[in-house]
Amino acid sequence: MMEILFKAMAKSPDLEESSFLSQFGDQPIMQVRFNFYPPCSRPNMVLGVKAHSDRLGVTVLLQDDVVEGLQILKDDRWIKVPIIPHALVVNLGDQMQIMSNGIFKSPMHRVLTNTSKLRISVAMFNELEQDKEIGPVNQLIDDKRPRLYKNDKNFAGFNYECFQKGKIAIEGAKI
Ligand SMILES: O=C(O)CCC(=O)C(=O)O
Numbered sequence: 001m002m003e004i005l006f007k008a009m010a011k012s013p014d015l016e017e018s019s020f021l022s023q024f025g026d027q028p029i030m031q032v033r034f035n036f037y038p039p040c041s042r043p044n045m046v047l048g049v050k051a052h053s054d055r056l057g058v059t060v061l062l063q064d065d066v067v068e069g070l071q072i073l074k075d076d077r078w079i080k081v082p083i084i085p086h087a088l089v090v091n092l093g094d095q096m097q098i099m100s101n102g103i104f105k106s107p108m109h110r111v112l113t114n115t116s117k118l119r120i121s122v123a124m125f126n127e128l129e130q131d132k133e134i135g136p137v138n139q140l141i142d143d144k145r146p147r148l149y150k151n152d153k154n155f156a157g158f159n160y161e162c163f164q165k166g167k168i169a170i171e172g173a174k175i
């Protein structure tokens with residue numbers, strides 16, 4: 001599934017199919033995370049997940065089919081991501097923004113808690129092969145669009161460090 005997505009995304013800026021996919025290496029790691037948000041008596045004070053952008057290429061998310069909570073930042077405003085039964089939410093991560101030299105954006109998002117209902121979501125991520133370096137695809141760098149990001153070997157770790165410190169990782173990846 002991830003393979004199909006990465007190939008399709010490469011076609012949009014008119015690249016070779018494997019341009020993004022090949023950066024993940026021959027043995028990319030598939031990770032699945034189950035998020036469990038218990039009810040919270042002070043939802044105005046406690047977030048389920050604080051604001052962050054996903055660190056990898058693409059996140060495929062199955063939201064709770066009843067309880068909302070996910071919000072995305074657009075033009076400095078938090079916008080609710082609606083629940084669409086049986087639909088998956090596909091979100092782009094920082095590594096996609098880096099590989100596409102900023103053409104694709106990795107949005108900030110957060111999860112709110114709910115006073116009375118628990119919420120569950122399942123997120124699927126595609127991690128690079130160990131020690132693989134990523135960087136902007138060469139064909140997306142030219143005079144009009146100079147290279148925005150440096151190549152990086154441990155961006156995922158760097159993103160996690162930034163998340164803990166409340167910093168924006170993609171800013172730190174800039175040249
Ligand atoms: O629970 C959700 O809807 C989103 C969780 C999330 O942002 C993540 O796992 O990175």
Ligand SMILES: [Fe+2]
Binds near residue numbers: 052054
């Ligand atoms: Fe996320």
